[in-house]
Amino acid sequence: MTATADLECKMLTKDFKNFRAVDHVSFDVPQGSFFSILGPSGCGKTTLLRMIAGFQFPTSGDLLIKGKSMIGVGPNKRPVSMVFQHLALFPMMNIGENVGFGLRQRGVPKSEIAARVARVLARVGLPGIEERRVDQLSGGQKQRVAIARCMVLEPDVLLLDEPLGALDLKLREHMKIELKALQAEFNTTFVYITHDQSEALVMSDNIAVMNKGRFDQIGTAKELYFEPANAFVAGFVGDANRYEGKVTAVNGSVVSVVTDGGISLHARAASERPEVGTLTQIFVRPEAIQLSLTKPDVADGLNTSERIVDSVLFNGANSLAILRNVTSGETMNVALPQTGAFLGLQKGDTVFAHWNPDQARSFPVEP
Amino acid sequence: MASDKSKLGFYLLLAPLLLWLVMLIILPHVGLFAVSISEKVGIREYETGFGNYAVFFNEPLYWRTFARTAFMSILTTVLTLLLGFPIAYYIAKLTRGRTKTTLFLMCMIPFWVSELVRTYGWMILLRETGVLSNALQYAGVINGPVEFLYNDAAIMVGLVYTSILFMIVPLVTTLDSLDDSMIEAGYDLGGNGLTILREIVIPHAMPGIVSGCIVVFMLSLGNYLTPILLGGKDSLWFTGMIYSQFITRFNWELGSAFGFLLLGLSSAVVYLGLKFSGQSLSSTMGR
Numbered sequence: 203m204t205a206t207a208d209l210e211c212k213m214l215t216k217d218f219k220n221f222r223a224v225d226h227v228s229f230d231v232p233q234g235s236f237f238s239i240l241g242p243s244g245c246g247k248t249t250l251l252r253m254i255a256g257f258q259f260p261t262s263g264d265l266l267i268k269g270k271s272m273i274g275v276g277p278n279k280r281p282v283s284m285v286f287q288h289l290a291l292f293p294m295m296n297i298g299e300n301v302g303f304g305l306r307q308r309g310v311p312k313s314e315i316a317a318r319v320a321r322v323l324a325r326v327g328l329p330g331i332e333e334r335r336v337d338q339l340s341g342g343q344k345q346r347v348a349i350a351r352c353m354v355l356e357p358d359v360l361l362l363d364e365p366l367g368a369l370d371l372k373l374r375e376h377m378k379i380e381l382k383a384l385q386a387e388f389n390t391t392f393v394y395i396t397h398d399q400s401e402a403l404v405m406s407d408n409i410a411v412m413n414k415g416r417f418d419q420i421g422t423a424k425e426l427y428f429e430p431a432n433a434f435v436a437g438f439v440g441d442a443n444r445y446e447g448k449v450t451a452v453n454g455s456v457v458s459v460v461t462d463g464g465i466s467l468h469a470r471a472a473s474e475r476p477e478v479g480t481l482t483q484i485f486v487r488p489e490a491i492q493l494s495l496t497k498p499d500v501a502d503g504l505n506t507s508e509r510i511v512d513s514v515l516f517n518g519a520n521s522l523a524i525l526r527n528v529t530s531g532e533t534m535n536v537a538l539p540q541t542g543a544f545l546g547l548q549k550g551d552t553v554f555a556h557w558n559p560d561q562a563r564s565f566p567v568e569p
Numbered sequence: 570m571a572s573d574k575s576k577l578g579f580y581l582l583l584a585p586l587l588l589w590l591v592m593l594i595i596l597p598h599v600g601l602f603a604v605s606i607s608e609k610v611g612i613r614e615y616e617t618g619f620g621n622y623a624v625f626f627n628e629p630l631y632w633r634t635f636a637r638t639a640f641m642s643i644l645t646t647v648l649t650l651l652l653g654f655p656i657a658y659y660i661a662k663l664t665r666g667r668t669k670t671t672l673f674l675m676c677m678i679p680f681w682v683s684e685l686v687r688t689y690g691w692m693i694l695l696r697e698t699g700v701l702s703n704a705l706q707y708a709g710v711i712n713g714p715v716e717f718l719y720n721d722a723a724i725m726v727g728l729v730y731t732s733i734l735f736m737i738v739p740l741v742t743t744l745d746s747l748d749d750s751m752i753e754a755g756y757d758l759g760g761n762g763l764t765i766l767r768e769i770v771i772p773h774a775m776p777g778i779v780s781g782c783i784v785v786f787m788l789s790l791g792n793y794l795t796p797i798l799l800g801g802k803d804s805l806w807f808t809g810m811i812y813s814q815f816i817t818r819f820n821w822e823l824g825s826a827f828g829f830l831l832l833g834l835s836s837a838v839v840y841l842g843l844k845f846s847g848q849s850l851s852s853t854m855g856r
Contacts, residue, residue, distance in 0.1 A: 257753055277756045290754035294772035303768070304758035355758065 206269040208233045208391040209254065209359050214263035216249050223249040225415035226263070231359070231393060231408070236385050238402040239395045241412030242438065247395045250412070251361055254393065255284045268358050278307075283352030284361040288368060289344055291336045297323070297347055298332030304355040322354040323347075325387060341369050345377055346384075353388055362394040366401060378404050399439050403427070411435045430472065433483055433565040442485040443534050446567060449476050457564045459484055463530025468504045469562035481567040488522060489537040490561035493544060494554045506556040511549050514538065523547060525555055598832075605825035621826035631810065631827075638807035639834055641721070642789040645728040649736045649785045650778065652729065657740030658770075662749070676737050684731060688798045691727055692718060695799075719801035727795040732788045736781040743777030744770070779846050780853040783839050790835050807831055 207230035216224040223246040231237040239247045252258045254265065256277030265272045272280055283304075292300050298319050305315045316332075323329055326346040331339075339347065345365060352360055362381075366374045382405045385392045396402050402409050403423040410420045411434070419431035430436035437444060447461035452475050459467045459482055469484045476482050492498070498506060509525035512533060521538040536555060538544050547553070608620035625631045660672050679687060694700045695717035705711045717723060747770065755765040771778070796806035807827070814824030843850060 255757060257756075277753070278759045278761060282757075284754070284757045286750045286754055288748070288750060290748065290750040292751060292754075292769055294769070303755070303760070307759040307761070307764055351758065 206266075207231055208268060209237075209393065210266040210269075211250075211254075212264040212266070214250070214253065214265060215261050216246070216253060216258065217261040222415050224253070224260070227412075227415075227417050229410055229417060229420055231391055233391055234389045235407040236382065236392045236394065236405055238406035238409045239393070239412055240399055240402040240409050240439070241395075241397065243397055245412045246415040247397075247412050248363065251284070251363055251393070251395050254359070255282055255361055256280045281358040282361055283355055283357040283359075284363065285345075285348045285352055285365045287363045287365065289348040289365065291344060291348060291351070293336050295336075296332065297328075297334050297336065297339070300336065300347065301332075301351045301354055303351065308355075318354055322350045325353075326350045326384065342373050342377060342380075345369070346380070349381075349384060353390065357390065359391045359393055360388075362392060364396050364398075366396075366398070374401075381405055403439070411438060413438070430485075430563065432472075433485070433568070436472075436485040436563055436565065441488055441535065443488065443491075445484045445486075445532070446481065447484070449478050449480050449482050452476065452478060456559045457482065457484075459564065461530065461532065463527065463532050465507070465527060465530045465532060467562075468559040469564040470560055472563045472565050474566075476564070476566055482564045483567050484562055484564045486534075486557055486562040488535045491534070491536045491555050491557045493523070493536055493538075494556070495543075497554050498556050504559055505562070506554060509534070509553055509555050511547055511551045511553060513549055514547055523553075525553065601825040601828055604821055605829050607822055609822060621823050622830070624823060625826060625830060634805045634810055635807050635830065635834070637805060638790060639838065641724065641728075641806075642786050643838070645725060645732065645789040646782050646786045648725065649729050649733050650782060653733050653736035653740060653781065654774075654778075656733075657737045657744055660737070661741045661744035662747075662752075673741065676734055679730075680734055684794055687731070688727060688795055691723070691730070691799060695723055695726075718799060719803065721800070723799040724796050724804060724806075727799040728789045728792060731792065731795055732785040735784045735788060739777040739781045739784075740774060743774045747773045775846060776848060776853045779842065779848045782842060783853065786838060786842075787835055790831065790838075 210230040212228055214224055214227045215222065225246075227250060229237075239250065241247045249258060253260050254272075256272065256275060256279075260273070267281055292303065295303070298316070301319045301322060302315045305318060310318070319332060320329070323331060326349060328343060328346055328350070331343075331347075336344065336347075348365065349360070366377050366381075369377060378401055381392075381394075385405075394402070394405065403426075406423060408420060409423060409426055411418045411426060413434050419426060419435045421429070421431075426435060426439045430439060436442055445459070445461050445465075445467055447459040447465075447467065449457055450460050450466070451458040452471070455470050455475070456468055457471045457476060459469070461467065467484055469486070497508075507527060509527055512524040512526045515522045515524070519540060521540060523536050523538050523544075525534045525536055526532070527534070534555065538547070605621055606617055606619060607615040608618050610616050625635075656676070660669055660676075664672060692699070696702070697714045697716040697718075699717070701717055702711075702714050706714065751769055751773070752765060755769050760768070791808060793806070793808040793812065796804040797809055800806065808831070811824050811827045811831070814820045814827060818824075843853070
């Protein structure tokens with residue numbers, strides 16, 4: 203590990219005419235890691251990436267690549283390369299010329315360009331396609347050529363702007379694994395922006411969740427999923443059932459809440475312990491809820507309720523059941539384990555739902 | 570039966586086009602060609618032969634005017650391209666929304682006026698007692714009135730002005746279709762303005778450049794009004810020669826031969842232009 207990170211942002215801010223797109227963002231990305239910025243559209247992640255690439259300049263703050271400040275350095279002088287959303291392969295050139303473009307700009311001799319282009323194309327698994335035209339490639343091949351075109355320049359940081367967005371589902375799943383493998387192969391720092399949480403969760407070493415121009419949380423996929431820092435992260439990363447209610451008791455780290463419908467729920471407080479009587483919200487993951495056909499024999503009896511099946515959404519391994527509470531009318535999404543026990547579950551059936559308070563999180567409701 | 574009916578419909582729809590082509594283009598040209606290869610040997614006596622074409626090649630004034638017209642037209646095309654490309658690039662890439670529409674419209678507005686009026690406008694500006702001469706005298710740059718009309722530069726100005734719209738329109742269309750991220754990718758990979766222009770923008774705009782050039786070249790080569798009015802008596806434009814053969818000398822045979830030579834010239838130059846730029850007629854004109 204080197205002492206200086208490949209990419210370091212310090213209090214980076216970008217103001218547009220009447221709004222702040224990026225708001226005091228600080229982070230650093232160590233060498234050779236896969237860093238994702240995950241956020242809904244319009245959260246400022248593209249602006250952030252374009253600032254790193256050099257197409258936009260920050261209003262304030264500093265941006266360092268390998269310890270050198272990039273303020274005032276143009277995109278063609280930075281040791282970063284970018285894979286564009288629609289890849290931006292040059293249709294007027296063949297694949298070899300596309301990949302060799304950057305080397306030609308640097309004045310590398312012709313024979314060396316040919317050798318390096320051939321080598322990088324072999325590394326992305328497409329040897330000998332230099333003579334082909336861009337429109338003769340499939341979506342996945344174009345993707346790899348776009349990465350090869352950047353990697354041939356041996357950049358310190360490779361930026362990827364939602365490059366999988368245009369692919370169909372099957373290919374996208376495949377390219378996720380491929381991208382991760384390519385990153386390991388080149389051992390280059392990748393900064394990847396996406397709004398698709400599964401892309402971020404699968405590929406990244408570290409993920410930053412971005413919302414309204416700020417970083418809400420930086421952490422590994424597991425940390426984001428199991429220990430979300432705030433309500434936005436809990437709601438955005440993964441699926442969750444969300445309930446709102448008043449705190450009735452705080453017992454250690456477990457908060458007891460009564461919802462508007464009069465149901466009593468229990469969850470672990472995520473950060474500071476809330477005051478009794480304040481409004482709070484509780485997030486429960488669908489897969490953290492256990493189903494049983496008979497009343498479960500649980501010691502504490504917390505969070506156990508009798509529910510009626512509202513509907514069953516079959517989606518293979520991701521099947522869900524929507525359960526309605528008879529008294530309050532609240533609904534709850536529960537993952538249906540496809541072990542066979544609940545195959546016959548139908549609308550109108552009565553089941554028991556139960557979850558451990560440790561598996562649920564409570565966050566204060568922001569005013 | 571059904572196919573017969575649809576065939577009939579097809580030919581009926583095709584008929585106006587065919588009529589146009591045959592009656593207004595092919596027949597007159599066949600007629601002109603027939604006239605051009607008939608030599609007058611006496612009163613109402615004609616022989617078939619290429620004598621009229623021989624006259625052209627044996628009289629230096631004719632073929633020099635011919636070459637001069639071709640050269641000046643090519644020069645006009647090049648100047649129009651050099652002037653039109655930055656304008657088109659600015660309109661297509663650096664402006665958006667209303668500004669774009671306004672700028673495009675401003676290029677168009679002069680063409681709402683007839684070419685004759687526009688050319689007279691230039692005469693008002695450039696003549697000895699015109700705006701430019703007076704302004705320069707007022708500024709003290711020149712002492713007496715200067716005649717800016719009736720020279721090659723005036724013809725060039727007029728021709729470029731007349732044809733620049735036909736360069737800008739196809740260029741704006743092709744440049745508009747160039748994705749901005751291509752240019753950004755070029756910069757990202759270390760390119761500078763010049764290499765990106767040469768390797769990305771111009772290859773992409775090539776069909777537009779070639780179609781603009783073809784149109785501008787043909788318009789200049791076949792232009793009669795602008796060279797005659799701005800160039801005066803000595804303009805020596807080949808269309809002027811054709812006019813004088815037909816109208817002044819009443820030598821239709823030679824005039825027809827000249828017409829065919831001009832047709833051959835424009836076809837040859839367009840063919841060579843397409844060959845050198847590696848474009849095909851369908852890729853440039855099909856858009």
